[in-house]
Amino acid sequence: MIQTTDIPRRTLVVLIHIICWGLFFAFPIFFAQRSNGTIDWDAFLHHSIFPLFTFIIFYLNYFIFTPFLLFKEHTRQFLLVSFLTVAVMTLGSRYLNDTLFPPPIFLNRPLPPQYIFYLRDAAGLIFTTGLSVAIRMSIRWSQAESERREAVRSRTEAELKNLRNQLNPHFLLNTLNNIYALIAFYTEKAQQAVQELSKLLRYVLYDNQQLFVPLSKEIDFIRNYIELMRIRVSPQVDIQTTFDIKPESQTPIAPLIFISLIENAFKHGISPTEPSFINIAITETEKEICCTIRNSNYPKTRADKSGSGIGLEQVSKRLELLYPKRYRWQRNLSPDKKEYISALYIQLPHSV
Numbered sequence: 001m002i003q004t005t006d007i008p009r010r011t012l013v014v015l016i017h018i019i020c021w022g023l024f025f026a027f028p029i030f031f032a033q034r035s036n037g038t039i040d041w042d043a044f045l046h047h048s049i050f051p052l053f054t055f056i057i058f059y060l061n062y063f064i065f066t067p068f069l070l071f072k073e074h075t076r077q078f079l080l081v082s083f084l085t086v087a088v089m090t091l092g093s094r095y096l097n098d099t100l101f102p103p104p105i106f107l108n109r110p111l112p113p114q115y116i117f118y119l120r121d122a123a124g125l126i127f128t129t130g131l132s133v134a135i136r137m138s139i140r141w142s143q144a145e146s147e148r149r150e151a152v153r154s155r156t157e158a159e160l161k162n163l164r165n166q167l168n169p170h171f172l173l174n175t176l177n178n179i180y181a182l183i184a185f186y187t188e189k190a191q192q193a194v195q196e197l198s199k200l201l202r203y204v205l206y207d208n209q210q211l212f213v214p215l216s217k218e219i220d221f222i223r224n225y226i227e228l229m230r231i232r233v234s235p236q237v238d239i240q241t242t243f244d245i246k247p248e249s250q251t252p253i254a255p256l257i258f259i260s261l262i263e264n265a266f267k268h269g270i271s272p273t274e275p276s277f278i279n280i281a282i283t284e285t286e287k288e289i290c291c292t293i294r295n296s297n298y299p300k301t302r303a304d305k306s307g308s309g310i311g312l313e314q315v316s317k318r319l320e321l322l323y324p325k326r327y328r329w330q331r332n333l334s335p336d337k338k339e340y341i342s343a344l345y346i347q348l349p350h351s352v
Contacts, residue, residue: 025051046101050121053093054128057085061132070133071140082129090122178232189231196228203255211322212252215284219243222258226280229266237270238277245284251348254322258282258291260315261342268340269295289346297333297340323347 028047032040061082069078094117179197182190203221226241233239245251262280270276279294319327326347333340 021055024054027051042101046097049096049100050093050124053089053121054124057089057125058128058132060085061129062136066133066136086122086125086129089125090118093121094118178229182232186231193228193231196224196231199224200228211254213255215245215249215251215253215289216247218253218255218258219245219249219282221256222262222280222282225259225262233266233270234272236275238275240277240279242279242281242283245282245289249284251284251289253289253346254318257315257318257322257346258344260312261291261293261344264312264342265293265295265340268297268299271296271298274298286348288348290343292341292343294339294341297338319344319346 025048028044028051029039031047032042032044034040065078065081065085069075069081094114097117176197179190179193182193200221203217203224223241223243226239230239265278265280269278274296276296276298277294278296279292281290281292283290283292316329319329323346326349328343328345330343330345331341
């Protein structure tokens with residue numbers, strides 16, 4: 001089925017063919033013009049014989065020989081048919097020239113050998129054959145490349161959808177575990193957490209189903225998530241946030257791309273007995289978006305089953321799919337191993 005988007009392109013191709021061949025067939029007029037400015041139509045027809053055979057052999061190759069022989073890997077048959085066609089066309093061209101327009105018998109100069117004309121016409125037809133094949137192959141390559149890009153795009157979207165479908169349950173599971181931990185000891189906090197969770201659910205289940213969302217919406221979601229986490233953690237945990245973005249920023253960003261980093265900070269940055277802190281900063285400039293998270297480092301033991309580590313792995317995969325060669329993700333510990341720093345820089349498209 002021909003897609004509607006292909007119609008303008010096909011129309012343009014047809015128009016180019018018409019213009020090029022129109023100019024080609026109009027060229028003999030220069031040889032048929034008399035000194036008084038009129039056209040010698042006999043001379044015009046004489047000089048139009050070879051362009052006519054050129055036209056025929058071009059489209060024989062364009063529509064028949066190349067797609068039905070060469071493209072189907074019948075190379076020998078293609079070469080044989082092309083050779084025979086050039087030979088027949090050369091003989092036919094010379095026959096019409098000699099029959100319809102024989103040279104005058106009373107010339108003051110000798111005529112060149114006849115084989116010169118045969119070689120000239122054959123060379124022109126061979127060149128036309130090669131040009132037709134080259135154009136047809138370039139079109140086929142362009143179509144194949146377009147199909148390849150579409151296949152890559154479809155596969156990438158499928159992979160991203162699969163990753164997002166995995167990430168949402170992972171995020172919700174972690175959040176529900178947090179609320180479960182509150183129910184036994186802080187009933188009021190647990191009720192407040194459920195209310196905060198309802199705000200997050202709308203975003204996770206509905207608003208983030210697109211490939212990209214406005215940065216301002218993603219920041220609102222992150223703010224709600226941090227407020228939910230504040231309910232769970234002890235007041236002694238120092239949580240600082242900085243969001244330096246444009247007002248109501250519409251800069252497109254992949255949804256939930258930062259949340260796994262923030263989850264990781266709450267998972268490994270809080271100790272029930274030691275001083276703990278989490279500093280989250282997201283900034284936007286004309287060139288990039290930066291998410292920097294610094295937190296105290298308290299790695300979980302193997303016995304701690306809260307979280308499987310799938311979130312950070314998915315972040316890496318999504319970054320490779322959505323921002324290839326356009327991101328930097330720096331993760332390191334301070335020399336005393338008491339502070340963990342994660343900095344993700346995403347380069348904006350117009351700054352590439």
